[in-house]
Amino acid sequence: MSWDWDFAISILPRLLSGAVVTVQATLLGSTLAMVLGLAIAILRRTAHRPLRWTIHSIVEFIRRTPLLVQLYFLFYVLPDAGILLSPLTAGVLGIGIHYASYTAEVYRAGIEGVHRGQWDAARACNLRASQTWLHVVLPQAVPPMVPALANYLIVMFKETPLLAAIAVAELMNQGLSVANFHYRYLEPLTMVGLFFVIITVPAMLGARWLEHKVRQTR
Amino acid sequence: MALSIEDWLGYLLLLGRGGMVTVKLTIASCAIGFSLALVIGLCRLSRFAAIRWATTAYVEFFRSTSIYVQLFWVYYVLPLVGVNLSAIEAGILGLSLNTAAYGSELVRAAVQTVPREQHEAGIALNLTRWQRLRHVTLPQSFVVMLPLFNNLSIEVMKLTAIVSLITITELTFQAQIIRVQTGSTAIPYLASLAFYFLFASLIAFGFRTLERRFARGHEGVRG
Numbered sequence: 001m002s003w004d005w006d007f008a009i010s011i012l013p014r015l016l017s018g019a020v021v022t023v024q025a026t027l028l029g030s031t032l033a034m035v036l037g038l039a040i041a042i043l044r045r046t047a048h049r050p051l052r053w054t055i056h057s058i059v060e061f062i063r064r065t066p067l068l069v070q071l072y073f074l075f076y077v078l079p080d081a082g083i084l085l086s087p088l089t090a091g092v093l094g095i096g097i098h099y100a101s102y103t104a105e106v107y108r109a110g111i112e113g114v115h116r117g118q119w120d121a122a123r124a125c126n127l128r129a130s131q132t133w134l135h136v137v138l139p140q141a142v143p144p145m146v147p148a149l150a151n152y153l154i155v156m157f158k159e160t161p162l163l164a165a166i167a168v169a170e171l172m173n174q175g176l177s178v179a180n181f182h183y184r185y186l187e188p189l190t191m192v193g194l195f196f197v198i199i200t201v202p203a204m205l206g207a208r209w210l211e212h213k214v215r216q217t218r
Numbered sequence: 219m220a221l222s223i224e225d226w227l228g229y230l231l232l233l234g235r236g237g238m239v240t241v242k243l244t245i246a247s248c249a250i251g252f253s254l255a256l257v258i259g260l261c262r263l264s265r266f267a268a269i270r271w272a273t274t275a276y277v278e279f280f281r282s283t284s285i286y287v288q289l290f291w292v293y294y295v296l297p298l299v300g301v302n303l304s305a306i307e308a309g310i311l312g313l314s315l316n317t318a319a320y321g322s323e324l325v326r327a328a329v330q331t332v333p334r335e336q337h338e339a340g341i342a343l344n345l346t347r348w349q350r351l352r353h354v355t356l357p358q359s360f361v362v363m364l365p366l367f368n369n370l371s372i373e374v375m376k377l378t379a380i381v382s383l384i385t386i387t388e389l390t391f392q393a394q395i396i397r398v399q400t401g402s403t404a405i406p407y408l409a410s411l412a413f414y415f416l417f418a419s420l421i422a423f424g425f426r427t428l429e430r431r432f433a434r435g436h437e438g439v440r441g
Contacts, residue, residue, distance in 0.1 A: 064372060064414065064418035064419065064422075065376070065411045066376040066378075066379035066380075066414055068380055068382070068383075069414065072390070072397075073408075073411065076403040080404065161286035161287060164286075172287065185294035186298055189294060189295055190295065193284075193287040196282065196283045196287060197283055200281075200283070201282050204281070
């Protein structure tokens with residue numbers, strides 16, 4: 001079987017419509033992961049021991065189970081409890097929550113990297129907890145973690161084909177349905193793969209440049 | 219639909235059988251993937267530019283395309299060029315090649331943590347290249363590698379769930395079958411989540427035991 005250009009061009013619009021959904025899912029999911037991860041990292045520093053332990057257990061459980069099964073859980077089990085999610089919502093929630101457990105580790109490392117003296121100084125200046133976080137700790141903790149967070153953004157982008165399993169009409173889903181319909185797998189699957197290379201390679205170079213930049217300013 | 223106890227036992231057995239396939243897939247992919255990772259990771263530090271470029275291209279290719287796309291490509295496109303793989307072979311091939319790409323980065327990073335002086339001392343003692351690798355570099359980088367490979371093993375275990383999409387009857391696939399046949403959702407998915415969690419915890423425990431075993435005698439050398 002050889003490559004058929006006409007077929008490849010004819011399926012391009014359909015794949016592009018899928019690519020738009022892929023990008024949407026990535027951006028929404030990663031936004032959720034970034035925000036939720038920070039919340040987890042801050043909550044894990046609480047002095048309240050049972051709360052700390054509960055969060056730790058939940059995060060470990062999420063990290064040690066596959067995203068695919070978590071997606072099935074959100075998509076098939078929650079409706080039985082009366083919570084009906086659209087495929088895209090379930091997908092974004094799944095990716096966001098799963099990767100929040102990873103970004104939380106990045107934030108934790110960043111927060112621990114802030115010198116103890118900074119906390120003491122904030123207390124000496126009579127800052128409230130919220131002021132300490134917003135004006136002292138986070139402005140120093142976040143910049144060094146940007147490259148690591150950027151890497152997770154790329155990872156999440158590469159995880160989106162998984163959403164095809166819960167019927168989100170993203171790129172992989174469109175590619176597979178075109179392939180099944182015409183019974184031609186070479187062009188659609190290769191083009192889907194190429195799409196990932198085209199986006200990921202510059203993104204990885206960008207992340208590496210960021211890392212270099214951060215190391216220089218330190 | 220009301221199911222009898224015998225029905226549930228039958229379904230539990232199905233999940234158990236799927237779990238065994240998950241365990242086998244994880245072990246096979248880790249064994250092949252880690253061995254390849256060691257070779258590729260060392261090749262990326264080779265003296266010869268051609269070897270470095272080839273292995274860099276391999277790693278970057280696998281890291282820049284999604285594992286899902288790779289898996290479907292291996293399963294659906296390779297047969298078109300005459301390579302016919304069964305679903306399980308395609309699954310293990312896809313997982314191992316991917317694991318090798320990520321693992322080789324860990325090997326490379328770990329080998330680079332060995333101080334230059336160790337390398338120079340090896341030369342001063344007139345050790346051959348192979349002896350330096352075998353007796354100086356690898357034992358020291360192995361201690362650094364273990365915790366990294368702990369994480370990677372758990373990632374591989376989690377990745378095995380996706381081979382259910384190319385019809386391999388592992389744990390997630392069986393959970394899907396049970397959902398379709400019984401309409402019950404909570405039990406099959408919660409049971410499989412619990413299985414994955416326990417398996418991952420077992421892997422983590424095993425690696426931590428290994429780490430303690432291999433860290434002996436290295437405390438003074440590596441902080």
